[in-house]
Structure formats: structure tokens, C-alpha cells
Amino acid sequence: MTEAPAGSLDAADRPVGVFDSGLGGLTVARAIFRRMPREALLYFGDTARVPYGSKSPDAVRHFSREAVHYLYSQGVKAVVVACNTATAHALHVLRAEAPVPVVGVVAAGARAAAAATRSRRVGIIGTAGTIDSGAYDLALRHLVGGEAVKVYAQPCPLFVPLVEEGLGDHPAAALIAAEYLQPLKEMAVDVLVLGCTHYPILAPLIAEVMGPEVILVDSAEEAAAELESVLAAHGLQSWRVESPTHRFTVSDLPIRFGSIGSRFFGDSMGRVEQVHVEGCLSEGPALW
Amino acid sequence: MTEAPAGSLDAADRPVGVFDSGLGGLTVARAIFRRMPREALLYFGDTARVPYGSKSPDAVRHFSREAVHYLYSQGVKAVVVACNTATAHALHVLRAEAPVPVVGVVAAGARAAAAATRSRRVGIIGTAGTIDSGAYDLALRHLVGGEAVKVYAQPCPLFVPLVEEGLGDHPAAALIAAEYLQPLKEMAVDVLVLGCTHYPILAPLIAEVMGPEVILVDSAEEAAAELESVLAAHGLQSWRVESPTHRFTVSDLPIRFGSIGSRFFGDSMGRVEQVHVEGCLSEGPALW
Numbered sequence: 001m002t003e004a005p006a007g008s009l010d011a012a013d014r015p016v017g018v019f020d021s022g023l024g025g026l027t028v029a030r031a032i033f034r035r036m037p038r039e040a041l042l043y044f045g046d047t048a049r050v051p052y053g054s055k056s057p058d059a060v061r062h063f064s065r066e067a068v069h070y071l072y073s074q075g076v077k078a079v080v081v082a083c084n085t086a087t088a089h090a091l092h093v094l095r096a097e098a099p100v101p102v103v104g105v106v107a108a109g110a111r112a113a114a115a116a117t118r119s120r121r122v123g124i125i126g127t128a129g130t131i132d133s134g135a136y137d138l139a140l141r142h143l144v145g146g147e148a149v150k151v152y153a154q155p156c157p158l159f160v161p162l163v164e165e166g167l168g169d170h171p172a173a174a175l176i177a178a179e180y181l182q183p184l185k186e187m188a189v190d191v192l193v194l195g196c197t198h199y200p201i202l203a204p205l206i207a208e209v210m211g212p213e214v215i216l217v218d219s220a221e222e223a224a225a226e227l228e229s230v231l232a233a234h235g236l237q238s239w240r241v242e243s244p245t246h247r248f249t250v251s252d253l254p255i256r257f258g259s260i261g262s263r264f265f266g267d268s269m270g271r272v273e274q275v276h277v278e279g280c281l282s283e284g285p286a287l288w
Numbered sequence: 289m290t291e292a293p294a295g296s297l298d299a300a301d302r303p304v305g306v307f308d309s310g311l312g313g314l315t316v317a318r319a320i321f322r323r324m325p326r327e328a329l330l331y332f333g334d335t336a337r338v339p340y341g342s343k344s345p346d347a348v349r350h351f352s353r354e355a356v357h358y359l360y361s362q363g364v365k366a367v368v369v370a371c372n373t374a375t376a377h378a379l380h381v382l383r384a385e386a387p388v389p390v391v392g393v394v395a396a397g398a399r400a401a402a403a404a405t406r407s408r409r410v411g412i413i414g415t416a417g418t419i420d421s422g423a424y425d426l427a428l429r430h431l432v433g434g435e436a437v438k439v440y441a442q443p444c445p446l447f448v449p450l451v452e453e454g455l456g457d458h459p460a461a462a463l464i465a466a467e468y469l470q471p472l473k474e475m476a477v478d479v480l481v482l483g484c485t486h487y488p489i490l491a492p493l494i495a496e497v498m499g500p501e502v503i504l505v506d507s508a509e510e511a512a513a514e515l516e517s518v519l520a521a522h523g524l525q526s527w528r529v530e531s532p533t534h535r536f537t538v539s540d541l542p543i544r545f546g547s548i549g550s551r552f553f554g555d556s557m558g559r560v561e562q563v564h565v566e567g568c569l570s571e572g573p574a575l576w
Binding site: 047054055059132157158161162164167171173175176179253256 | 335336337342343344346347416417420445446448449450452453455458459460461463464467540541542543544566567
């Protein structure tokens with residue numbers, strides 16, 4: 001067992017904040033505590049305003065600032081923005097204002113895709129907001145170098161409601177997946193980034209449509225690895241011996257909350273708290 | 289031309305407020321100004337927090353109170369709650385606090401269904417929130433009398449995203465409609481209430497699945513008729529000669545706003561204003 005660095009125990013024992021537009025980010029929370037079982041997590045899902053994927057960049061930035069402001073108020077030592085749309089539209093703003101390190105999911109997914117591609121033809125699927133932002137495209141070009149990579153992006157707006165309704169195995173989901181993914185097949189991508197936290201639930205279907213030669217990248221594992229590096233770099237890793245206590249908070253306890261939550265989380269989430277984050281920014285309500 | 293009643297001109301010239309969770313309520317707005325072309329409308333769509341259909345009754349009540357509070361602040365003479373989920377969860381609260389008459393869509397749809405059914409076997413489709421509320425069931429039993437009517441209700445949560453993505457004609461929509469509607473076909477309903485403002489867009493598909501003997505009820509026309517009666521009863525009908533000016537306001541201008549809006553509205557909506565209603569209630573932010 002590595003020894004704890006002196007002087008950083010107090011900060012290091014604070015929880016890691018994980019923020020998502022809803023419950024999809026629980027896949028990221030799960031990846032974090034499987035990789036770093038000593039870290040306490042404080043999850044916040046903005047279930048009152050979900051989804052973010054079709055909303056304006058300004059609205060997503062405003063909602064995201066309120067969410068991380070809540071996490072800061074609870075004393076988190078770092079924040080993971082588990083939502084691809086929030087990362088795409090808001091990460092730069094959140095980082096500029098942040099008192100703690102902030103990790104997003106886009107760079108992590110792009111790094112995994114850059115490492116995995118042989119043909120340098122990479123596909124990205126996500127919400128309309130994530131795709132329109134061009135964030136993955138920019139991150140991949142930055143990593144691989146300008147013209148050396150071809151990025152093909154496709155919004156898949158029906159995938160989130162299909163997953164939330166538990167219809168991922170329905171024949172209608174297969175029809176919709178075939179239609180969405182056909183352009184990416186035609187472009188002969190060899191890597192496909194699942195650029196939305198809901199999509200890993202559809203991975204078997206997506207893999208079947210794309211064929212066995214296409215590698216699927218799930219940003220959750222990559223984001224957990226990036227968080228580990230960032231905590232280490234800041235001397236913020238927890239060295240506690242006892243099991244940490246996780247907290248799960250949401251802005252609404254929606255209809256059929258339990259069945260949707262367990263679809264992402266696997267384990268029981270225990271008690272889930274409702275918290276109010278609307279209007280929590282100090283400047284108060286305003287046109288954003 | 290009937291003469292205007294004396295003394296009510298000022299109030300009567302104020303606009304009618306129309307509130308929906310998003311843009312689906314534009315079908316109701318259209319029905320109102322086709323029926324009453326002298327009435328000025330002020331539409332508010334809560335596009336920042338749409339959809340309401342899967343959110344908790346408490347969240348829907350809170351959002352709805354903020355929305356109508358905004359409409360009151362703009363001097364409306366009456367409010368139409370065009371959203372079925374908001375009507376189902378919030379109408380009683382909104383009416384208890386309202387300074388002006390408030391019309392919902394559930395009672396209007398239930399009245400039309402009660403008038404149309406011969407077998408007294410009525411089907412209702414809507415969001416999970418609307419169906420779980422039991423509001424249509426209650427309204428129909430009240431109208432037709434306790435045991436005399438059989439109500440069969442079915443949530444259809446994928447219908448809204450299918451319409452919003454313009455996939456109403458896609459084969460996947462037909463598969464999903466067949467699955468959702470099968471239980472209602474088995475119950476041999478002779479009337480089916482389209483209990484969500486998005487569903488009239490899918491009426492041809494729903495009619496094909498249900499068969500020609502089933503009458504489809506669209507609450508928009510019924511709600512417009514109810515509004516006309518209510519305005520007349522309160523002496524609030526507009527007698528203006530010039531064409532009224534309509535205003536369209538939303539809490540967010542989401543991605544692909546124009547294409548979605550025109551799908552519901554038909555005509556051009558002109559300029560759409562973004563307004564901020566979160567936290568506008570006098571008691572300020574609180575756990576609702």
C-alpha cells in the first residue's frame with residue numbers, strides 16, 4: 001500500500017462530484033468507484049430539466065453552471081462532467097470558474113478513439129447538441145493532427161428515449177439504429193465513439209449493426225482513468241481505509257425513477273435526495 | 289355582428305395566455321385563433337424544461353405555477369393549459385390561485401369522448417404522467433357516471449420524441465404504435481382520446497392501427513370551444529376590428545427550433561421571444 005502524502009488528507013477525503021443531465025452519468029459514477037473504491041462520490045443528476053441534448057448551448061451552459069455550483073457548495077474536491085452535451089457546450093466555462101479540477105468526457109473519449117483507430121476514420125454518435133458543437137471533431141483533430149483524421153458524426157436523438165423506456169431490445173430500436181448508423185458504415189469507420197452516457201446500454205445492438213471489425217469506445221472508463229490521473233497530480237487521492245459513503249442527488253424524482261436508475265447503475269443506489277439548484281447562482285435569475 | 293357589452297372593453301382586449309411544456313401546445317393555439325380570430329394570444333412554451341410527461345407531479349406543478357405566473361404578469365385575461373400532463377397534475381392548484389379563468393385540456397377531451405362513445409368503452413393515450421394521474425378516467429366517470437363507462441389507458445412515451453424527430457412516418461413508429469395500441473384494440477374501445485398535444489401529428493398512423501370504426505378525439509378543438517364559452521360567460525370576448533397581434537415566448541430556443549415549431553403551427557410564428565420564468569414565484573427557490 002502506497003503511503004498517503006502528508007498534508008493533503010483533509011482535501012483528499014472530500015468527495016468527487018459527478019454531474020449529469022439525468023441518470024445516464026451513473027455509468028460514469030460506476031466506472032469511477034470500480035476503479036477507485038476509496039473515493040466517495042457525490043452524484044447530481046438534473047432530472048428536472050433532462051434532457052440537455054436538444055436544448056440550446058446557452059441553456060446547457062446555464063444549467064451546468066448551476067449544477068457544479070451546487071457540487072462546489074457541498075465541498076467536492078474535483079468534478080467530473082459525465083454528460084457529453086454539458087461537456088461539449090460548457091466545459092470551458094466551467095473550468096474558467098472552477099475552484100477545483102474539472103474533468104469532462106469528450107477529451108477522454110477522443111483520446112481512446114485516437115489510440116484505437118488504424119484507418120484514422122472515426123465515427124462519433126451523440127445527441128444533436130453534442131454533434132452540432134463539433135467538440136469531438138475538434139478534440140480528435142487536436143490529438144491526431146489536422147488533416148490526418150477523418151471524423152464522421154451522426155446525431156442519434158431517439159437512442160436516449162429508447163433506452164429510458166427500456167425498449168433497447170425492441171425491433172423498432174434495431175430499425176432506428178440501422179438508419180442512424182448506415183452513413184457511418186458507408187464511411188468505413190474503424191472506431192465508433194459512443195458519445196452519450198445512455199448509448200453503452202445499446203452497445204450490443206450498435207455492435208451488431210456496425211459489424212465486428214468496428215471498435216466501440218465508451219467514454220465512462222476513459223473519464224475514470226483521467227480522473228485518477230488528475231487526482232494524483234493534485235495530491236487529492238483518498239487514502240481512507242473504511243468504505244466511503246456515496247451520495248446521490250437529483251433535481252426531481254421522476255416517474256419510474258427506480259427502474260431507470262437501476263438500468264444504469266446495476267447496484268442499489270440507496271436513498272436518493274432531491275435538491276434544488278435552479279436560481280442558485282449568485283447573480284440570480286436572468287436571461288442566459 | 290353582435291354588439292360589445294358595455295364596460296368590458298379594456299379587459300376583453302387583453303390577450304389569452306396559452307401555456308404548454310414545449311411546442312405541442314401550438315396545435316391548441318392554432319385551434320383557438322381559427323375559432324376566434326379576434327383574440328390576441330400570448331403563448332408560453334417551457335422549452336428549457338420540456339418534457340413534463342416523465343417528471344414528478346410536484347415538479348410539473350411547480351413548473352406550471354411559474355409558467356402561469358409569467359402569463360399573469362403579462363396581463364392575460366384567461367389562461368389555457370394546453371399541456372395534458374400539466375392539466376392532469378396542476379389544474380386544481382392553478383385554478384385555486386388564479387386571478388383569471390383557467391381552461392384545461394382534459395375535461396374538454398373527456399367531454400368529446402363521452403359524447404362520441406356508443407359502446408362506453410373509451411381508450412386514452414398520453415404521457416406516463418397523464419396516464420398515472422388518472423385525470424381522464426376521473427373526468428369520464430364524472431361525465432358518464434361511475435360504472436357506466438370503461439376507460440382503458442395506455443402511456444405512449446416514445447410518441448413525443450418520434451414526432452419531435454420527424455419520424456412519425458418511419459417504419460419504427462408503426463412498430464411502436466402497434467405495440468402500444470394493441471391492448472386498446474383488444475379492449476374494443478370505440479373512441480380513443482389523443483391525450484397529448486403531440487399525438488394529433490400521428491393521427492393517420494394511430495387511425496390505421498386502430499381501424500376505421502374507432503373515433504379519435506383531439507382535445508385542441510374541444511379546448512378552443514370551452515375557452516369560447518368561458519370568455520363569453522365572463523364578458524371577456526374581444527370585439528376588436530383590427531387583426532390581433534400574437535406573441536410567442538419560450539424559456540429556451542432549442543436546437544432545430546424552427547423545424548419543430550412549424551411542424552405544429554403550420555403558419556410562420558414570426559419572432560419568438562425567450563423569457564425566463566425559473567424562480568419567478570414570490571416565495572423564491574425552494575424544494576417543491
